[in-house]
Amino acid sequence: MAVNDNKVENKVETVEKAEEKKPELPNTKEGRLVKELLEKAPYAEGSVRREKRIEFKVPAERIHEFLELASERFEMLMQISVVDWLKENQFELVYQLWSVSESVHAFVRTRVPRENAEVPTAMDIWPVAETYEREAHEFFGINFKGNPRLGPFILEPREYEKHPLRKDFNTLSYVKTIYGDDFDRYDESKTNYVI
Amino acid sequence: MANLEVPKELREEARKHDMYLTPIAKDTYELFFGPQHMATENFSIILKMDGNRIEKAIVNPGFLHRGFEKLAEQRPYFTNIALLLRICVPESDVPENIYSMAVDEIVGWEVPERAIWIRTVVLEMARVSAWMFWIMGFGNEIGLYTPGQWAAAYRERFMRLFEELTGGRVYHIYTVPGGVRRDIPGDKWLRQLRDTVEYIKSKLKDFDEILFDNYIMFERTEGVGVMDKKFALKHAVTGPNLRAVGVPYDVRKDDPYYLYPELDFEVPVLKEGDSLARVLVRRYELEQDLYILEQLLDMGPPSGPYMVQDPKLKNLPRFKVPAGDAYAHVESTKGDFGAYVVSDGSHKPYRVHVRGPSQSHGVTVLEELLKGARLADVPVILKTLDNCPPDIDR
Numbered sequence: 001m002a003v004n005d006n007k008v009e010n011k012v013e014t015v016e017k018a019e020e021k022k023p024e025l026p027n028t029k030e031g032r033l034v035k036e037l038l039e040k041a042p043y044a045e046g047s048v049r050r051e052k053r054i055e056f057k058v059p060a061e062r063i064h065e066f067l068e069l070a071s072e073r074f075e076m077l078m079q080i081s082v083v084d085w086l087k088e089n090q091f092e093l094v095y096q097l098w099s100v101s102e103s104v105h106a107f108v109r110t111r112v113p114r115e116n117a118e119v120p121t122a123m124d125i126w127p128v129a130e131t132y133e134r135e136a137h138e139f140f141g142i143n144f145k146g147n148p149r150l151g152p153f154i155l156e157p158r159e160y161e162k163h164p165l166r167k168d169f170n171t172l173s174y175v176k177t178i179y180g181d182d183f184d185r186y187d188e189s190k191t192n193y194v195i
Numbered sequence: 196m197a198n199l200e201v202p203k204e205l206r207e208e209a210r211k212h213d214m215y216l217t218p219i220a221k222d223t224y225e226l227f228f229g230p231q232h233m234a235t236e237n238f239s240i241i242l243k244m245d246g247n248r249i250e251k252a253i254v255n256p257g258f259l260h261r262g263f264e265k266l267a268e269q270r271p272y273f274t275n276i277a278l279l280l281r282i283c284v285p286e287s288d289v290p291e292n293i294y295s296m297a298v299d300e301i302v303g304w305e306v307p308e309r310a311i312w313i314r315t316v317v318l319e320m321a322r323v324s325a326w327m328f329w330i331m332g333f334g335n336e337i338g339l340y341t342p343g344q345w346a347a348a349y350r351e352r353f354m355r356l357f358e359e360l361t362g363g364r365v366y367h368i369y370t371v372p373g374g375v376r377r378d379i380p381g382d383k384w385l386r387q388l389r390d391t392v393e394y395i396k397s398k399l400k401d402f403d404e405i406l407f408d409n410y411i412m413f414e415r416t417e418g419v420g421v422m423d424k425k426f427a428l429k430h431a432v433t434g435p436n437l438r439a440v441g442v443p444y445d446v447r448k449d450d451p452y453y454l455y456p457e458l459d460f461e462v463p464v465l466k467e468g469d470s471l472a473r474v475l476v477r478r479y480e481l482e483q484d485l486y487i488l489e490q491l492l493d494m495g496p497p498s499g500p501y502m503v504q505d506p507k508l509k510n511l512p513r514f515k516v517p518a519g520d521a522y523a524h525v526e527s528t529k530g531d532f533g534a535y536v537v538s539d540g541s542h543k544p545y546r547v548h549v550r551g552p553s554q555s556h557g558v559t560v561l562e563e564l565l566k567g568a569r570l571a572d573v574p575v576i577l578k579t580l581d582n583c584p585p586d587i588d589r
Contacts, residue, residue: 052450053522076431078524081535081548094535096522096550100428100442103449105522128431131558131587154257154588165265 064120077126086167121146139165234574238584252565267547285328288321289527291370293534296523298372308497310374315454324353325528326481336574342406374502416470420564420576431555434530439472446526470579551586
């Protein structure tokens with residue numbers, strides 16, 4: 001993931017080392033936590049970003065298995081952030097976990113293709129995932145298999161089908177088609193500019 | 196008695212949309228609670244009632260429709276402050292701070308000491324004024340109006356101080372990436388702040404007598420909306436609601452930021468997990484926040500610049516942030532407030548995702564706690580959870 005490399009190299013020297021020689025992790029609370037999880041889940045990649053921040057990359061097909069493992073140490077799922085990487089044609093899901101006992105925040109990243117994106121639900125592990133998944137489904141169109149409440153949540157049905165937080169959703173053109181002539185704020189001729 | 200029968204066509208139309216204008220069974224009916232009800236604030240709950248008891252509750256957010264996260268992707272970094280702070284109105288400094296902290300981390304700035312001190316003071320002032328706002332709302336829900344009016348008046352003192360500091364009363368647009376927007380007005384302002392803190396501290400006893408130690412309050416909150424520790428952790432409940440079930444998790448202690456590691460304060464914890472415990476945890480926290488403000492004023496502002504010295508800041512609209520991402524969170528009166536900011540190296544954020552604490556305790560938790568409660572308990576449960584609808588519908 002090119003975007004993160006830049007930042008990680010600048011900030012944490014230990015991660016640089018870890019990337020060169022794979023298994024080396026700092027002998028801290030965070031390092032031990034990453035090591036412990038990676039031993040149980042060899043398919044994942046893990047690193048320490050800085051104090052109290054660790055990071056994992058997991059293939060999408062094994063995400064549920066990994067989250068189940070992680071839930072032993074991370075009691076709370078703080079949110080599920082979705083980033084739409086339009087150029088790479090992928091959605092990145094970031095499960096943000098917080099461990100109350102260890103005071104460590106973990107990013108668990110996974111990537112799915114944009115077309116017919118589907119991930120298993122995390123509701124059985126943390127029931128709160130229901131709300132986050134409803135939101136991610138509504139705004140990005142990701143299907144969470146096993147979540148019974150996917151459907152219009154915050155948006156109206158006509159907006160719900162468009163997935164407004166996707167990068168290729170144009171807010172301005174959508175507003176123009178819905179409100180038509182009533183909406184003269186962004187008149188192309190700029191004669192009717194309200195703001 | 197007038198004929199109250201609903202026309203057949205209307206009834207069929209309603210049933211098609213999963214609404215029932217007539218009782219489903221004997222004594223069972225559907226009740227729309229909010230958004231017009233005072234307790235709910237831009238929020239609605241669909242209640243399936245059996246007489247006076249709630250059988251099922253369905254949370255229905257989505258009356259705000261502002262789309263801040265999408266708008267934030269279309270605006271430069273510094274302009275976004277004026278946008279994101281509107282997420283949580285009673286405590287508008289919190290979104291400013293989490294967004295600025297995340298951007299600071301991506302850029303790799305060391306924020307000057309003076310700015311750190313000012314940010315800590317602003318956050319604590321925001322907390323105290325948010326407690327005042329909450330006392331007003333909660334008092335009203337259980338029929339105690341006087342403490343609410345006092346609290347509103349005390350909050351006004353903070354708003355005046357904020358106005359002098361930032362130029363804004365409710366929305367401050369003060370904390371920006373790299374520091375704060377302008378310096379503190381001077382020693383007179385610091386004296387006024389100390390006076391205000393001492394004044395409110397002297398009034399806590401009055402609040403205790405009229406609200407927190409009141410028979411009505413105990414009658415209405417004891418044993419209402421009980422949750423246990425495991426339930427709260429699985430549902431990612433944070434803040435005073437989590438501390439009321441016996442988990443001493445506070446972002447200020449567990450993931451320290453700003454000056455909090457140097458300050459001496461306690462994290463109040465109760466075990467019962469009912470509405471009464473949540474109210475009392477908030478009461479103790481108000482006292483701790485006033486104590487923190489006193490300590491900060493004793494420390495005094497360190498000298499130096501209030502903004503990071505960086506040549507990149509000369510052209511703010513084209514200010515570029517290197518590619519990367521960061522998650523920052525602070526302790527607000529509602530709970531753990533976080534922001535995840537992703538940058539692709541341009542002058543606008545690629546993605547901003549805000550974690551409002553009400554996302555967890557305002558949807559699934561509320562639905563669970565309302566099951567089996569009385570209709571009159573709905574505002575009490577809502578207010579003791581301190582639900583802030585804009586957290587959910589950003």
